[in-house]
Amino acid sequence: DTGVSQDPRHKITKRGQNVTFRCDPISEHNRLYWYRQTLGQGPEFLTYFQNEAQLEKSRLLSDRFSAERPKGSFSTLEIQRTEQGDSAMYLCASSLFGTNTDTQYFGPGTRLTVL
Amino acid sequence: AQSVTQLDSHVSVSEGTPVLLRCNYSSSYSPSLFWYVQHPNKGLQLLLKYTSAATLVKGINGFEAEFKKSETSFHLTKPSAHMSDAAEYFCVVSDVKNTGNQFYFGTGTSLTVIP
Numbered sequence: 607d608t609g610v611s612q613d614p615r616h617k618i619t620k621r622g623q624n625v626t627f628r629c630d631p632i633s634e635h636n637r638l639y640w641y642r643q644t645l646g647q648g649p650e651f652l653t654y655f656q657n658e659a660q661l662e663k664s665r666l667l668s669d670r671f672s673a674e675r676p677k678g679s680f681s682t683l684e685i686q687r688t689e690q691g692d693s694a695m696y697l698c699a700s701s702l703f704g705t706n707t708d709t710q711y712f713g714p715g716t717r718l719t720v721l
Numbered sequence: 722a723q724s725v726t727q728l729d730s731h732v733s734v735s736e737g738t739p740v741l742l743r744c745n746y747s748s749s750y751s752p753s754l755f756w757y758v759q760h761p762n763k764g765l766q767l768l769l770k771y772t773s774a775a776t777l778v779k780g781i782n783g784f785e786a787e788f789k790k791s792e793t794s795f796h797l798t799k800p801s802a803h804m805s806d807a808a809e810y811f812c813v814v815s816d817v818k819n820t821g822n823q824f825y826f827g828t829g830t831s832l833t834v835i836p
Contacts, residue, residue: 610764639824648725648811648826649765662823697765699824708815709755710824712765 608632610713612698618719619688626684627716631700638681639710640673641697642666649697655681656703688720723748723814727827735835740784740799742830744812747793754795755813755824756786765811771795782806807834 611630619625631638637656641649652671653663657678667673670688675681685692695717699710728743746752756768769780776788782805786797795812812827 641824646828648828649824650826651823654823699765708753709767709770711767712757714764 610698610700610711612696612713612716614716615714616717616719618721620721621688621690623688624684624686625688625718626682627696627698627718628680628682629698629700629713630680631698632702632711633679635700635702635711636678637701637703637708637710638675639699639701640681640683641699643695643697643715644693652683685718688718690720693718693720723752723816723823723825725812725814725825725827727810727812727830729830730828731831731833733833733835734802736804737801740797740802740806740832742797742810742812742832744795744797744827745793746795746812746814748814748816750816753815754786754788755815756780756784756795756797757811757813759809759811759829761808768797768810802832802834804834804836807832 613628639654640652643649651664652667653673655675658675670686673683695715697715698713701708701710724747726745754771757765759765768784769778771778771788779785784799810830813824815824
């Protein structure tokens with residue numbers, strides 16, 4: 607078990623550019639979550655997948671954001687036409703649904719800076 | 722609706738003295754409750770979790786928390802603070818049944834340990 611990994615760890619981009627982040631969950635976990643954390647705040651839920659199905663999306667997830675989990679393993683989060691307000695830490699978590707606790711395990715995050 | 726209120730944004734204690742980080746929750750259903758810790762430039766680490774078993778929950782690094790339904794509280798305690806406990810702490814509520822285990826984070830409590 608290598609834990610949840612995210613790539614890249616840091617991304618600096620110019621306003622208007624597209625960016626894509628990757629998350630690799632713990633291998634046997636069937637649920638994968640994306641959160642956004644801004645400075646001084648707790649993480650906020652964006653979306654989650656069970657296997658390859660995207661089951662819920664937050665209203666925070668504007669139409670510039672899209673997430674996929676094509677084979678039910680790794681996931682990507684793409685932000686199109688980035689804005690300065692998108693600057694944040696993007697966190698990925700995974701869990702094994704069906705257990706009695708469904709605890710989420712978090713990756714180290716991708717820090718996005720939009721100039 | 723689920724929500725979490727962390728009553729203190731900053732807590733400062735001397736090394737070797739007790740730690741108390743307060744958390745109140747709101748949930749329409751029987752919640753699961755968690756405490757996570759976030760050290761600088763590191764991912765969120767699970768400290769402990771409550772899932773309707775024993776109301777006093779023991780976690781890692783000497784932390785524990787007590788679920789009090791009548792007070793809707795889930796305060797985190799530790800008998801003796803260590804320098805390595807300095808970090809950001811997040812209280813989390815989740816309703817597995819009705820929200821797909823969406824996590825609702827508090828705004829966090831920053832713990833400072835004074836030598």
